[in-house]
Amino acid sequence: MKYISLLGATGSIGTQTLDVIRRNPEEYRLAAFSAGKNMELTRKIIDEFKPELVSVSDKDDCFALKSEFSSSTSFYHGEEGLVETAVYHKSDILVNAVLGSVGLFPTLQAIKEKKIIAIANKETLVTAGHLVMEAAKENGVLLLPVDSEHSAIFQALQGEKEKNIEKLILTASGGSFRDRTRDELQGVTVKDALNHPNWSMGAKITIDSATMMNKGLEVIEAHWLFQMPYDRIDVLLHRESIIHSMVEFHDSSIIAQLGTPDMRVPIQYALTYPDRLPFPGASRLNLAEIGKLHFEKMDMDRFYCLKLAYQAGIVGGTTPTVLNAANEEAVEAFLKGKISFLEIEEYIERALNRHQKIDQPDLETIREVDKETRSYIHELLS
Numbered sequence: 001m002k003y004i005s006l007l008g009a010t011g012s013i014g015t016q017t018l019d020v021i022r023r024n025p026e027e028y029r030l031a032a033f034s035a036g037k038n039m040e041l042t043r044k045i046i047d048e049f050k051p052e053l054v055s056v057s058d059k060d061d062c063f064a065l066k067s068e069f070s071s072s073t074s075f076y077h078g079e080e081g082l083v084e085t086a087v088y089h090k091s092d093i094l095v096n097a098v099l100g101s102v103g104l105f106p107t108l109q110a111i112k113e114k115k116i117i118a119i120a121n122k123e124t125l126v127t128a129g130h131l132v133m134e135a136a137k138e139n140g141v142l143l144l145p146v147d148s149e150h151s152a153i154f155q156a157l158q159g160e161k162e163k164n165i166e167k168l169i170l171t172a173s174g175g176s177f178r179d180r181t182r183d184e185l186q187g188v189t190v191k192d193a194l195n196h197p198n199w200s201m202g203a204k205i206t207i208d209s210a211t212m213m214n215k216g217l218e219v220i221e222a223h224w225l226f227q228m229p230y231d232r233i234d235v236l237l238h239r240e241s242i243i244h245s246m247v248e249f250h251d252s253s254i255i256a257q258l259g260t261p262d263m264r265v266p267i268q269y270a271l272t273y274p275d276r277l278p279f280p281g282a283s284r285l286n287l288a289e290i291g292k293l294h295f296e297k298m299d300m301d302r303f304y305c306l307k308l309a310y311q312a313g314i315v316g317g318t319t320p321t322v323l324n325a326a327n328e329e330a331v332e333a334f335l336k337g338k339i340s341f342l343e344i345e346e347y348i349e350r351a352l353n354r355h356q357k358i359d360q361p362d363l364e365t366i367r368e369v370d371k372e373t374r375s376y377i378h379e380l381l382s
Helices: 012-023 039-049 059-068 078-086 101-112 122-139 148-156 203-211 213-225 264-272 304-315 319-335 343-354 363-381
Strands: 002-007 028-034 053-056 074-077 093-096 116-119 143-145 165-172 233-237 243-249 254-258
Touching (some): 002 012, 002 078, 002 101, 012 028, 012 039, 012 264, 028 039, 028 078, 053 078, 078 101, 093 101, 101 363, 116 264, 122 213, 122 363, 143 264, 148 213, 148 254, 203 319, 213 319, 304 319, 319 363
Parallel strands (some): 002 028, 002 093
Antiparallel strands (some): 165 243
């Protein structure tokens, strides 16, 4: 039996993680989880899984839950609650599925407690990859990727030697607007942007997919997870989302991981690694029915956010922190109707252009840069 702590239980990855736990009651137990402000779903999770620790964003919600549920469950709120969830003493694995850079500090604390980290929170590695990887190495902690692309690479590398790797190839669906020119992106609506052709995801990630920033963040994440320089990480447009990513070796061989678009499969692999479990009810891949797979070279001018992400990653230091913070705030502004779709990249680029890079930043510096960047975007919005 593995005991799980889950950050972001009410989000897209969180609810799918709960489904994996639900399907394997003899293998996993949800010991602790955090949620945001979705109290209806939070109450349902508590009723079903009966965790020993629960954290929510709001103090009042915390007190309300405490008065409703058994004293056998401990309740926390805010950042303290995220940390308590992450380091809960009974948990073997922390699944970081929370949205945004708030997942960084709890993850670092869990690494110190030598928890296995199943990471779906891109921002943790984007904003502070050097700190996370150094801490994991020092504490002998395993970081297991949950994103389908990084899970695919991780699986393709099993049994392989690092010296034989030529490059990593991340695949991208192209998002909601993959068939539109830049001119055709003028005036697109939030509803249009949220209509992803392949995946069912949360609003923020779906917008990131439409701008291709999601893939840019994944490039930076892959750089840290697999210690690969940026000039050896490629992105390939692949409409069907069947090949989740590939590894090319120096003998010209390419190993790819294939499967139907279902995030529960890489989630379960992270939880069961190095073993695998059956997944009853999973949609089986039938290549004969699919018939054809399509691939296209990425147009960096068309998908400008991907270009910005590569540039930020190569510059390094605090620059990816600025990229991530500016993107989070700009996407939120778009979702609220304050800016247009194409203005997302404009706001990000303005934040990057004004920033003076700081090399090898510590956690305090990263937090300060993150805060300053968000303030700057708010100033632009006002």
